[in-house]
Amino acid sequence: MVEHNRSSGVARFEPFGLLWRFFLRPQTFLVLLGLIAASLLLSLFIPQIPLQAADDPQAWLALQTSVPRQLGDVLLALGLFDVYHSLWFRVFLVLTGLTLFVWLVESAGLAWQVSISRSVTPRTLSAWGNSPPRVQLTSSQAPAETQIGLRDAVGGQGYQNLDSGGTKDQGLVAGRRVWFLWAEPAVYAGLLVLLIGLGILGAWGWQRQEWQPDPGESMALDPSGSRAVRFDAFDLQLDSAGRVHRSFSEIAWLEDGSVTGLATVTLGQPASAEGISVRQVGLVPVVKIRGHDQSGRRLAFQLGMEGQTTADQVQVTFPTANAQQLVFMPGQEKLLALTYGLEAKTGRPEVRFALLGEGSSEDDQPVTLHEGGSVGLNGLRLEVEIELRPVLRVDRRPGMVLVLGGLALAVLALLVGWLASPRLLWIAVGIGQEK
Secondary structure, eight states: OOOOOGGGGGGGGGGGHHHHHHHHOHHHHHHHHHHHHHHHHHHHHSOOOOGGGTTOHHHHHHTOTTSOHHHHHHHHHTTTTSGGGOHHHHHHHHHHHHHHHHHHHHHHHHHHIIIIIOOBOHHHHGGGOSSOOOOOOOOSSOHHHHHHHHHHHHHHTTOEEOBOSTTTTTEEEEEESGGGGGHHHHHHHHHHHHHHHHHHHHHHOEEOOOBOOOTTOEEESSTTSOEEEEEEEEEEEEOTTSOEEEEEEEEEEEETTEEEEEEEEBBTBOEEETTEEEEEEEEEEEEEEEEEOTTSOBOOEEESSTTSOEESSEEEEOSSTTOEEEEEETTTTEEEEEEEEEOTTTOOEEEEEEEEETTOOTTSOOEEESSSEEEEETTEEEEEEEEEEEEEEEEEOTTHHHHHHHHHHHHHHHHHHHHHOOEEEEEEOOOOOOO
16 A cells, blocks of 8 residues: 655655655644644734724724733734734745645645556656555465466455556556545645635735614725715514514615615625625614603713713613613712613513612612613612614625635545545565575
């Protein structure tokens, strides 16, 4: 049996022999894969700078309170806050691509020699196997008779003779299911296509921050503002238990202010146009609050930091589904805490209201609303309107077809090669000498 040893094809690439041998080493591929995996893990644990902040990374870094400033400067200098666009990450991708290309050439060369050109001899086959497994047998028959017996024996095991005339006096070369040798280069080709897709995605792909638009609000898709997407309407379907069954966001694609297309976006079903996609990634509530104290006087509300405008009605939005929002009530010197979530038993959306501050106690239980209504908290009466709003995200992901197609090809070829299990056999016949 001849082992497909990729360390020997260097002789056919003399000008690049050492470089070719370097990329053929399995250790090279494993190290590169480890570096890429480590880079992807770092991108999960280290905040990545968004596209809109790329022009002023220092200002963005100053807002990252979770990272010490001294360490942040070092991480930013190394490109760890923008892994996918860093030079070293692209170098890793290029080197891995070269390794896959070399392995693709080597494995395709063997498959071509065996299955198509049929020009296989021990000399040509040795280009792929310097150290094949060896089994030594002895026979009392003459070499020619031994060779005939071997041909009959391997033929009975399903092997096909691959001799091209060069092994007539030396033995035989045979193969079983040799066409499936193309599965190996197909695996490398799929991985190479996947890598190219990732490179395109990293170089030209982008993703905007989550967007909670009001009806009629637009977002520019390019620096000139000529292309934009407009949020038109939102519709929500609830089941009999009050849980969200489906939600639909109606959007319009704009070109120089004119509508060029309409689309519907739902969870898991984005809308795309010219490579740009709009996805619905979640739901958050918009809560409008007004109220009266024990004397019937209107309550004053202040949203945000001290110095913000005070009004008798406030509209509270949530930056994320798990965030908590605080509303200050100046006349009462209390904070109203709002928390959004899903009810544990039924999965219905709910907003929880609780009072914090002087005069409040642990006995004051939070009040939960699933829809608009009246809330009584420590003698205060709040009138609440709750409206669910979609969370949209706009992104551009070029190369995803290559990524998915390459992955599918690699997995399919790997499965075919494993099931078919092609084999090559090289048997040399000679006259032994007793010592």
